[in-house]
Amino acid sequence: MTVVPPAAGEPRRPDGPRNPGDAWVVAPSGEKYWGRFGAAGLLAVDAERGVLLQHRVAWSHFGGTWGLPGGALHEGEGAIVGAVREAQEEAGVPDGSVRPRFTSVLDLGIWSYTTVIADVVEPFEPVISDPESVALEWVPFDEVDERPLHPGFARAWPALRELVRARPVVVVDAANVVGSVPDGWWKDRAGAARRLAGRLTGLSVSGAELGLGGDAWFPSIALVVEGAARGIDAPEADIEDFADLRLGGDVAVVDAEGSGDDAIVAEVARQVEAGRYVVVVTSDRELQERVASAGAAQVHSSGWLLGLLDGERR
Template sequence: MADPVRRDPNDAWVECTCGSRHWGLAGAAGLALVDRATRTVALQLRSARSHQGSTWALPGGAIGTGETPLQGALREASEEADIRADDVVPDVVSVLDHEVWSYTTVVAHVARDASATSRPVLRPLDGESADLRWVDLDEVTDLPLHPAFATAWPRLRVLADAGPTLVVDVSNVLGARPDGWWRDRAGASSRLLAEIGTAVSPSGPGVPAAWFGLDAATAWPRTVAVLEGAARDATTTVPAPGARFEVVRAPGSGDDAIVAAVEAVTADGSGPVVVATADRGLQGRLPPGVRTLGPGTLRKRILEA
């Protein structure tokens, strides 16, 4: 049975402590791209000539030299299925870590704006794909799956529905650190928004998926930052292409705007939701199941971005 094509120094087998050998000296990565409109996921039928061929799995392969796992997953999806990076909005990453080797699964959804009516057309561009197909999320297990993918799928199936959202009580987060923010509330809010935007951008480091109760490593949540009072004059820019970052300038009570934002997310079935605030009064108004995050925990993470 033929080895995968070697295109990079990292394209080689690793003899793993688990007793198996795995492809990719720097680990491997795959893309679980979900179309939420049709509740399907893009799968690849591996070539019969490949390792454990004639089974269905995710587009993926060895992480290249200098690549992050996200970059590697996107490149492999492009090379094997003609999925463009612009079609992909990452949600979370799940990591299978064998110490000497790891596999990172990027769980993402299809990017759609108001004018988009269709999902990407999957096309095999190399010899590694015998077929490509959008498969109903609830019918994946009906296919002959690659053994490792079959083991991972129950956890990935949960993550496919995740869609995490982070709502930030900007005034409360600012007030948690006495750094003189009150002398220029709009300026301090602008800086905080920039820090948050950098962290949650698809090109940024993301935030811990554990914040959202997810069995995964990292999340890039949709983020809603709520401003009130003098902070409404804060300046904002889109952090990066593909960033789902919304700023709400509350006309009155910031707490009212936060509750409304959370209720809108939970009403359409999205979730889980985390609100960054230490305001106990606000916490008591949130719908059941909504998690809260301390301002200090948020600031520590975003300052590392």
Template sequence: MSADAGDGDGWVHLPDGTRRWGRYGSAGLLLCADSAGAGGGRVLMQHRAVWSHQGDTWGVPGGALNSDEDSVSAALREFGEEVAGEVGEIELIGVHRQEHTVWRYDTVLARTPAAARLEPANWESDDLRWVDVADIDGLRLLPAFGRTWPLLREALAHRLALVVDAPAVPAVAGAAGGRDGGGGGDRDAALLRLRDDLAALSAAGVAADALPAGLAPAGLHLWYPRTVLLTGGAGSAPPPVAGVEVVASAAGALPVSARPEAFTVVVTDRPDAFAGARRTAVVGPEWLEAAAPAVVRRDHSGRT
């Protein structure tokens, strides 16, 4: 709940007769620090004020979405209103959605490198505490959080990685005259557009139902990938941008594969180059049609 009234503030009554806060739904931030894989890390937990709805329980900072917000924006805003202190860099992992037909709650999962000293910023929290993941089951949890915690705990231990073999993407291949062609400036412009499209995809997230079957743990609605663009090793490479690492090498290297928590989608037309990679799904460039239509619908002039 936000101390400053927004147009999302208000109760919604569910078909079962219970009520939930947030006319447009609600969202919260599940922030994990020092997580180095399955079972590790500490989570910032909020002891809800006794007077609040289902108070004297433990959950995560959050509140109502306003009509002009997405879940991440709302979760970060509410976190800023309820938590005092400098958190540091936050890396998004994904979104878990509880859907109740007329109302939803989105838990935004994220990581931060260190457990910063944080305190309640308003009267909605009796306490804020970094709690070892293994100890959370021992708290008196908000019922809805308690039901989803096993799934959230599993998801916190992982990340989605996306590796794109640029010469396999039609917009780049066409600009370069094929894998062995030399498109010069056309190729460079196509790589820039691809990099920017992938940055947009990394920021927007990949819908769980767009992932190859069985790749990542079930339960999340959305995954935010760590994205690597392989430029092919010939010619110039665009600089990296937020959300996209650029590697001037040919297919065959997985820069993210050494991270044990990563599930990886590789987009390439040379599946043999990535054969046997652990927890990796190799897909053709057509996969981007579902995950990021603008990436594959561009021609080499940049028109869509």
């Protein structure tokens, strides 16, 4: 592998001098890939309008094709942050307008590309904001294949199109999870449930753990609380460290008016009816059988979730 700087005549970035990551990685076979530290792109998904595509300027790599806003990562920069930064630079994607749902990584050993699939949570119109775009358009899902696509995106799109249909939600039996950790929760059930809700904010689960493709997923959470824990507020994500990026799914708190088990089964049925891919967390054997009958795709013990939160199941 060799690293080759960009040609002298190539346009600079919109904010001044090039970053050290702006260089070609050349494989022994002669193939070259943009981004010394890898690259990332944003696949913004709008339920009404489709996906945001960029018509690449002629002088760019595979110019004239349609692909994703994206580019080279900076040294030490995370792929999600880098993908959103590049999309802001190339397509004017506003702060806080998208929420990552999952990532898909192409790792070639010498170089990697991360596709960040993100849902539009604040509708926006893309704006051509640097020389790399000829056009930016929202393209309906069933029309993407009609465009001349960037070869890399063309190879990835069939699998991504299927994964975009999956909207996982994790329904959590709060009492069961909290009760599995002897930390004095019985002295303050509401406080213990509130702490659990905070830990669930921004939960990342691998595609393998969920039984889905892709790499890291950020599922929505439905935290079912009962008894003295009812009435706690849903936590607000701290997004300052992500440049106003909303990382991870929402954490919704569901108050059980009566039986906690009945409320969990009802929540599972509601989510299944809405077309969601439902994962349930409870160690209660009888409840596990009930939620499976209600349509849950997966049922896991409290230990599974605690392992994720403690970083033991990455």
